Amino acid sequence: KGGTPEREIPFAQPGSLTKVIAVASGKGGVGKSSVTVNLALALARRGHMVGLLDADIYGHSVPAMLGVGDAKPTAVEDMIMPVPTQGLKVISIGMLKPRRDQVVAWRGPILDRALTQMLSDVYWGDLDYLLLDLPPGTGDVAISLGQKLPNAEVLVVTTPQQAAAEVAERAGTMASMMNQRVIGVVENMAYLETTCAHCGELERHDVFGSGGGETVSDALTSRLGYRVPVLAEIPLDPRLRAGGDEGSPIVVDAPETTAAKALLDLADGI
């Protein structure tokens, strides 16, 4: 057909030293992007070279969470330079749009091309980790990335709610159908901790119910034939929300909080 042949995806090559971790969820709003961004920063704090690819066509909220919502990547020769911020290299599907307010209504081949571009036309350099923020669910992006990166490991984010757990389980099953290994489940918004005004004791509230992480872990463990553990339980914390809104995520801004500690521990165990 002519034209330039597509570049190979460096992370998909047999001797690649980059650990690729895709963060998936069944539905939106469970904190998948928050977990991805904080996990990336936690890994960078530990001295790793980390790339972050935001493939969430519906949300693409990663740049704003890192305070670079208006950044445009630069081009050097025929390569795209990722946006450097807070020790990470970031590319978002939102950065490939001509205008910020444009809706990404890509499907099939165009979406596939955009994903290839973010993997192989971006000058990532040497990375220890590449984190991918997937769109929620089991749609085109998950399939496309599954085909391009069968060596990727997948983390499934859910809330404690049983309805969320059911759809999260499907996202995990989908990853394994693409031959990707599901390394674990993150239960986000797991509980809310308050201090009793009278006795000063810490109280735990199960705002979104309980057991969702375990449900997904049990279901995937029996379906996939290997253990898929719950790797983290992250509490609700207004500082986590605020950190995302303000571009200063909690693992950097308030590392002493229980939520940040859970994310830092997750990074250490990965």
Ligand code: ADP
């Ligand atoms: P998703 O990527 O799954 O759609 P987001 O990461 O965008 O979800 O999170 C949805 C909203 O919930 C955001 O406003 C985010 O700041 C907030 N949020 C996520 N996790 C927590 C948490 N543990 N505590 C408080 N707010 C949270």
